[in-house]
Amino acid sequence: MAEPREIDATEITRVVRDLCIEINYKVPEEMVRLVKRARELEESPLGRQVLDLLIRNQELAAEGEYPYCQDTGYTVIFLDLGQDVHVTGTDLYDAVNEGVRQGYGDGYLRGSIVRDPLFDRRNTGDNTPAFIHTRIVPGDQVRIQVDAKGAGSENMGKHAMLKPADGLEGAKEFVLQAVADSGPNACPPGIIGVGIGGNFEMSAVIAKRALMRKVGQPNPDPRIAELEAELYEKCNALGLGPEALGGTQTVLAVHVETMPTHIASLPVAVNIECHAHRTGSRVI
Amino acid sequence: MSVEVLSDGRKRISAPLSDDDVRALEIGDVVLVKGTVYAARDAAHKRMVEMLDRGEELPFDIRGQIVYYVGPTPERPGNVTGSAGPTTASRMDKWTPRLLELGLKGIMGKGGRGPAIRAELQKHTAVYMAALGGGGALSALTVRGQEVIAFEDLQTEAIRRMELEDFPVWVVNDCLGRDFYAETIRPWRKNDLLPEALHVPTDEWAGENGGG
Numbered sequence: 001m002a003e004p005r006e007i008d009a010t011e012i013t014r015v016v017r018d019l020c021i022e023i024n025y026k027v028p029e030e031m032v033r034l035v036k037r038a039r040e041l042e043e044s045p046l047g048r049q050v051l052d053l054l055i056r057n058q059e060l061a062a063e064g065e066y067p068y069c070q071d072t073g074y075t076v077i078f079l080d081l082g083q084d085v086h087v088t089g090t091d092l093y094d095a096v097n098e099g100v101r102q103g104y105g106d107g108y109l110r111g112s113i114v115r116d117p118l119f120d121r122r123n124t125g126d127n128t129p130a131f132i133h134t135r136i137v138p139g140d141q142v143r144i145q146v147d148a149k150g151a152g153s154e155n156m157g158k159h160a161m162l163k164p165a166d167g168l169e170g171a172k173e174f175v176l177q178a179v180a181d182s183g184p185n186a187c188p189p190g191i192i193g194v195g196i197g198g199n200f201e202m203s204a205v206i207a208k209r210a211l212m213r214k215v216g217q218p219n220p221d222p223r224i225a226e227l228e229a230e231l232y233e234k235c236n237a238l239g240l241g242p243e244a245l246g247g248t249q250t251v252l253a254v255h256v257e258t259m260p261t262h263i264a265s266l267p268v269a270v271n272i273e274c275h276a277h278r279t280g281s282r283v284i
Numbered sequence: 285m286s287v288e289v290l291s292d293g294r295k296r297i298s299a300p301l302s303d304d305d306v307r308a309l310e311i312g313d314v315v316l317v318k319g320t321v322y323a324a325r326d327a328a329h330k331r332m333v334e335m336l337d338r339g340e341e342l343p344f345d346i347r348g349q350i351v352y353y354v355g356p357t358p359e360r361p362g363n364v365t366g367s368a369g370p371t372t373a374s375r376m377d378k379w380t381p382r383l384l385e386l387g388l389k390g391i392m393g394k395g396g397r398g399p400a401i402r403a404e405l406q407k408h409t410a411v412y413m414a415a416l417g418g419g420g421a422l423s424a425l426t427v428r429g430q431e432v433i434a435f436e437d438l439q440t441e442a443i444r445r446m447e448l449e450d451f452p453v454w455v456v457n458d459c460l461g462r463d464f465y466a467e468t469i470r471p472w473r474k475n476d477l478l479p480e481a482l483h484v485p486t487d488e489w490a491g492e493n494g495g496g
Contacts, residue, residue: 044472050416057419061367066421070357070367070440071496108366110357110440121327123439151495152372152394152417173479180484184395184465185372185494187418238484239473243417244395245454246468276418 004086005140007284009095012087012142015282016099016130019146020075021107023278024067027058030215031252031277038189038242038249047247051189054242054275069276072109073148075100075130078212078281084140093132101126112151133205145212145281153190153274156182159204162266171196171268172231178270179235179251184244187274189252191215192235195269197259203267210255211273219256228254290316296450300348301389303409309455311464315413316450321350321392323444325371328435329379332443336382343434343443347387353394355440355496356430357420365427365446367420370394372494373412377401384408396465397457398490406461413453417496426451465489 035058039051061068077096081087089095104111104127113128114121137143158178162170175194182188195207218225231254241247252275261267287308288296295309298319309315322344324332332342353373357366373393380391381404389410394417397405405412416422429447436442456464466486473484 046468053416053419053422057416057422060425061421065360065363066424067357067367068421069418069496070355070369070420070423071371071418072357108358108360110355110366112355112440122437123441125439150418153495155372155495169479173482176479176482180482181488183486183489184414184417185374185489187394187496234477237474237477239469239471240484241469241472243414244465244469244489246470246472248472274418 004084006086006088007142009087009089009092011284012092012095012144013099013102015144015284016077016096016146017103017106019144019280019282020100020103020109020148023146023280024072024107024109024148025064026062027068027277028215028279032058034216034252035275038252042242042247042249044241044247046245047241047249050242050245051249067109068278069150070110071112071150071152072104072127073112073150073278074154075127076147076149076208077130077132078145078147079132079134080137080143081134082139082141083136085142096132097128097130100128100130142284143281144284145279147212148278150187150274150276153182153186153272156186156272157270159269161200162268164264164266166266171266174268175231175270176234176238179272180238182272183240186272187276188240188244189242189249190275191273191277192231192251192254193271193273194254194256195271196256196267197261198267199262199265200267202259203269204271206257206259207269207271210257211271212279213255215277216253224256224258228256231256299350299390301350302348306389306409306411306459309411309458311455311458311462311467313455315453315455317350317392317448317453318450319448321352321446321448323352323354323356323430323446325353325355325441326375327438327441328443329376331435333379333382342386344445346383348389350390350392351383351388352392352446364429365424367424368427369418369420369423369496370415371496373397374490374494377490380404384410392453394496395494396463396486396490398487401490402457402461402463405457406459409459411455411459412457414456415451415453423451
C-alpha cells in the first residue's frame with residue numbers, strides 16, 4: 001500500500017483564501033466571451049445597453065479595486081479529496097473556513113452570512129461558515145473549487161418531485177417556468193443549472209454541480225447536450241432579456257446533469273446563476 | 285423642481301422630492317440620481333418599523349427622501365465605498381407601506397414591485413426605480429461619499445447616508461401604478477417556441493424573494 005501524501009492544512013487555507021479574492025474580482029474567461037456574444041446576438045436596444053454596462057462592470061472589477069457585485073455570496077466549496085491524501089496540522093473544514101475568513105477580510109469582500117436563520121440573524125462578519133461539498137476520489141491530490149454564489153439568483157431556485165409520467169416534457173416545462181418566474185431578481189443573463197434524477201437532495205446537489213462546469217461546455221451525453229441546447233433556445237424565447245428589461249438574451253447557457261433515480265420518482269432541481277458567475281479552482 | 289430633463293431625454297433628480305417631482309417620472313425613464321440617498325435593506329427596515337411601532341422617531345427625516353436597497357462591500361482604504369449595487373426590492377414589501385406613509389418619495393432597488401406596493405406608490409405619490417443588478421463595481425463609481433448614521437452593528441445592513449453623482453436607474457413603477465417590466469418584455473416573447481401553459485408572471489416577480 002502506498003504511503004499517503006501529506007498536505008498541510010495551511011496550504012488548503014492559502015488556496016481557498018486566494019480563490020475567494022480572485023473570483024470576486026475576475027469572472028471566468030468564458031463569461032467574458034459569452035457576455036460579449038450575447039451583446040452581439042441581443043436584438044433589443046435596451047438589452048444591448050444593459051450588456052454594454054455588464055461588460056464595463058466585468059472590466060472594472062477585473063482591475064481589482066471593486067468586487068464585481070456587492071453580494072459576494074455564499075461561499076460554496078467543492079472539495080475533491082484524493083483518498084491517498086493525509087491532511088495534517090488542523091481540521092480540514094477549519095482550514096477551509098480559515099481561508100474564507102482571510103479571503104473575505106483581505107479582499108474587502110462583504111460578509112453576508114447570518115449565524116442562524118430564525119433565532120439569531122446576526123452577521124458572522126467574515127462570510128463563514130462556507131458550505132462544503134466533499135467527494136473522496138482516487139489519487140493523491142486535492143481539487144478545490146470555490147464558488148461565490150449570489151443570493152439574488154440562489155433565491156430563485158426551484159425544486160419539484162415530478163411524476164415519472166411527467167417525463168421529459170414535464171421536466172422541460174418546469175425548468176422554463178422556473179426561469180420565467182425568476183425575472184429580474186436573478187440578474188439575467190445567467191446560467192441555468194438543472195439536476196434531474198437522484199432523490200430530493202441529490203437533484204439539488206447536481207444542479208449546483210452543473211453550474212460548476214466550464215460555462216457553455218455541453219454535457220458529454222449527446223441526448224442531454226441536445227436537451228441543453230433546446231432549453232437554451234426556449235429560455236431565450238421567454239423575452240426577459242438582460243436584467244429582464246426585455247430582449248432575446250435571458251440565459252448564456254443551460255447545464256443539465258442527471259443521475260439514476262427511483263422507479264417512483266422524477267426529481268427536478270433548477271439552480272439559477274446570475275451574470276456574476278464567480279468560480280475558480282486549483283489542484284494541490 | 286428637483287427634476288431636470290437633460291438634452292438626451294434622461295432625467296436628473298435630487299432629494300428632497302415633491303409630489304410634482306414624482307409625477308414628472310414615468311416608467312421607462314432613465315434617471316440619474318444626484319445628491320443624498322439613504323441606504324437601508326432587510327435588517328434596517330425591520331428595525332425601523334419596530335422603532336415606529338414603539339412610537340420612536342426614525343434615525344433620519346424620511347420626508348421627500350430616497351431610500352436605496354443596498355449593502356455595500358467594505359471600502360478599501362482611501363476609497364469612499366466598496367461595490368454598491370442594488371438588492372431585490374420585493375423583500376422590503378412588508379415594511380415599505382409604513383415608510384411611504386411617513387413621506388418617503390423615492391425607492392431604488394432591484395426587480396419590480398407587485399400590485400399591492402404599486403397601489404401604495406400610487407396612493408402616496410412615490411416612485412420605484414431599478415438600478416443595474418449585479419453591477420456593483422460600476423455602481424461604486426458614482427458614490428461620492430457615505431457615512432453610517434444608524435444601526436452600525438448591522439455591518440453591511442447599517443443605515444448609511446450616501447452622496448451620489450448621477451447614479452443611473454430606470455423608473456419601473458411610477459405613481460400611476462404602472463409596471464415597466466410588463467411592457468418592455470412583451471414584444472420579445474416568442475410564443476411559438478414555448479409550451480402553452482407557460483406564463484411570464486411579471487406581477488409575481490415582485491412576490492419572489494430575490495437577494496443581493
